[in-house]
Amino acid sequence: MQFDDKVPIYYQIKNYLYHRIIAGQLAPGDKVPAVRQLAVDLTVNVNTVQRALSEMVTEQVLISKRGRGNFVTEDVTQIAALKHHLIVTYVQQFYHQVHGLELSDDEIVQELRTYIATQKGADK
Amino acid sequence: MSNALAITNLTYRKNYQTILTDVNLTITPGKVVGLLGENGAGKTTLMRLIADLAKGYRGTIAVGDATAGVQRRIAVSFSEALQGFRPTTKLSAVRDFYARVYGDFSAKKYLDLITFLQLDDDLELAKLSKGTREKFIIALTLSREATLYLLDEPFSGIDSMSRKRIISSIIKWKRPEATMIISDHYVTEIAPLLDEVVVIKDRTICAHKSSDAIRQEFGIGVEAFYESLYEGAIQHDDL
Known part of the structure; x- marks a missing residue:
């Protein structure tokens, strides 16, 4: 994925995940790849991915399960x-x-x- | 919690020339920081001072709680140019040297890194291309379990495949609590990697900002921000 350097990266990561969720590539209840794996795949900083995911957890688009990672909400x-x-x-x-x-x-x-x-x- | 790095009122002169003056810099743990500046701006000198490889400065440098030079050497892993080794030295011999000198050298991490970076450590130093040599330096530097990593222009003059591998290895092997400073004079390719940027200009630090704050506040990229500082389009007062 290519990032636009003029737009905050965490924002672009969120958008990328939103699209994957809406397109069904990440279905309700699916586990989101681990933070470090996402960072490696997108070639971005781990902290930036962490920020994007935390915001999505706050928005309740993702559900964080302690010790197991982040999951797409099952609330359609x-x-x-x-x-x-x-x-x-x-x-x-x-x-x-x-x-x-x-x-x-x-x-x-x-x-x-x-x-x-x-x-x-x-x-x- | 103490800072990963705290520099106060640092001034450094060499041969009656001022190299750095009034440098103040605080970096919190876990960050990846880009140290940007033109060639000769003092990026390498600043790193050498932090790593206790250059002496005779005024001011204080603290890495975590370590202020004395000897302690800082233990806490900091600096990407050295390997100039002290004979060209015929095998990479495995350099590794043995590192393992002896640095108590925090992890043999397992080293093995993971050279595998990932596709390095053959049976080769001699002189046989390495520039890109391979740089990958080897990265492998050695990241194999230490240090609290602060200083990577001095790890991407200069190397091909894009090696660059991608090096960037991936940084993302994969940096521990969350470890801090990393990467110097460069060209930032576009590493911009998504950086939490913060520090710009050196006119022998001192003229800007220290979070990358996403730059994008949010100025609506420009890190590269454009850096260039505008050098061209004077963004004044120090605007920050």
Whole structure:
């Protein structure tokens, strides 16, 4: 994984794990790789991974079991909420960027529809 | 808990020239710290002073509770350039020397490290490429169970595969409570590894910040932060 040096690394690690959880690569109840293993896989500092995981435990996306490691929550509403949160975040970013180009809300929706349609056309 | 490293009012002169002046630095245990600065800024000198390899400074240097030079030598593992050895010395002989001199040298860790770094310790020093030599120095340095590790430009002039192996070995073998200072003048590739960065400029430390704080507060990368300090775009007062 390549990191963007302008964004805090712990934040990027969290995002990476969020996506894996939402995509089901880390399913509810799955054990998250050990801190050091994650650090080696992502080529980052152990402390940074630790910070990302602790925050995810606080957010209750991960459940920490003493002596056994971290597990993805089995509470599917929690995961649904996480997914919704990510969607809102991305839509927000998109909306603010496009809005800055002086487009009306209707035009933004229209542009998005057109884009989706052409994408679907390109896939066929 | 005492600090991993505490330097107060350090000044060092050599041959009537000031090399370092008014250096103050405190590092808490467990951190991986990048020591950045141009060639000749004084990075190596600072490391040699911490490791008690250079003497005649003013001020105090404490590694944990150790302030006396002899004690600091025990607590610090410094990546030495192996210049004291004859070119025909076998790597295994260098290892034997380390095991004799340093009570904290772990034969098991050494074996794990040379296996991981793909080193053949039956070779002679003179036969090593620059990258292999650097890997061997890392293996020796990390084989000690020290409290503070000083890696002096471990990535200079080596190929990217060796660099990746060295970075992985640092992540794998650094004990959580051990502290590590890595000097470099080029930071991009090791940026994700660093908890904090310390920048040396004009013979003193001009910045000491957490890497993620730099990204959060300035919205820039560690490399850009370092460059802007050298170009004067970020002033000392902004920190």
